Amino acid sequence: MAEKQKGTAPHHNRWVVGITGASGSIYGIRLAEELLKRDKEVHLVVTEAGWRVLKEEMGWQASKRPQMLQDRFGEFVVNGRLVYHPNSDIGASIASGSFRVSGMVVAPCSMGTLSSIAHGISDDLMTRAADVMLKERRRLLLVPRETPLHAIHLENMLTLARLGVTILPAMPAFYYKPQSMDEMINFLVGKVLDSMDVEHDLYRRWGDEQYGLETPDHHR
Secondary structure, eight states: OOTTOOOOSOGGGEEEEEEOSSSOHHHHHHHHHHHHHTTOEEEEEEOHHHHHHHHHHHOOOGGGHHHHHHHHHTHHHHTTSEEEEETTOTTSGGGSTTSOOSEEEEEEEOHHHHHHHHTTOOOSHHHHHHHHHHHTTOEEEEEEOOSSOOHHHHHHHHHHHHTTOEEOOOOOOOTTOOOSHHHHHHHHHHHHHHHTTOOOOSSOOTTOGGGTOOOOGGGO
């Protein structure tokens, strides 16, 4: 797998997806899959803690990273649409503002990573890539997954929100009556795609006539 290849898609079809050590690694994996299905190029970076959670939640073996990615993403790895960057590779393409991308999503985002981004600490590829999004005024979306939250967590989120970062907590909805874990995952990933302005049909929208829903007055 060519970890250092620069990618070939136009920058408006190119996204960075980060996975950290917070619970909910499937969010980042599913997001990458949905972007690839929509002809986007995905640059994936996973922290060491993120690999640990992938093992615990999805049975991935960190010692066989190329094989795990190949098994999950198949042809997208072979044709270079899924580009994996080790988190230690601070010289990777996505560490430079001259490498143009539409933006970056960290899903899930740990409180440690969120704190580093909020305070301008960029000592690995994940946080450096996020710092690039901020300095280049590109989209940055964070999907924090932690509960309960203390004041420092909340202040860090507020700091980033004031900089234009989209804070999209992993909060499921129930108005569409999800019947499976998969539907709940798709809802969250769909909300992320909405914030990225990427079209999808992953969840039922409130008011969709096909579901017989009417928009209540307080939603108008």
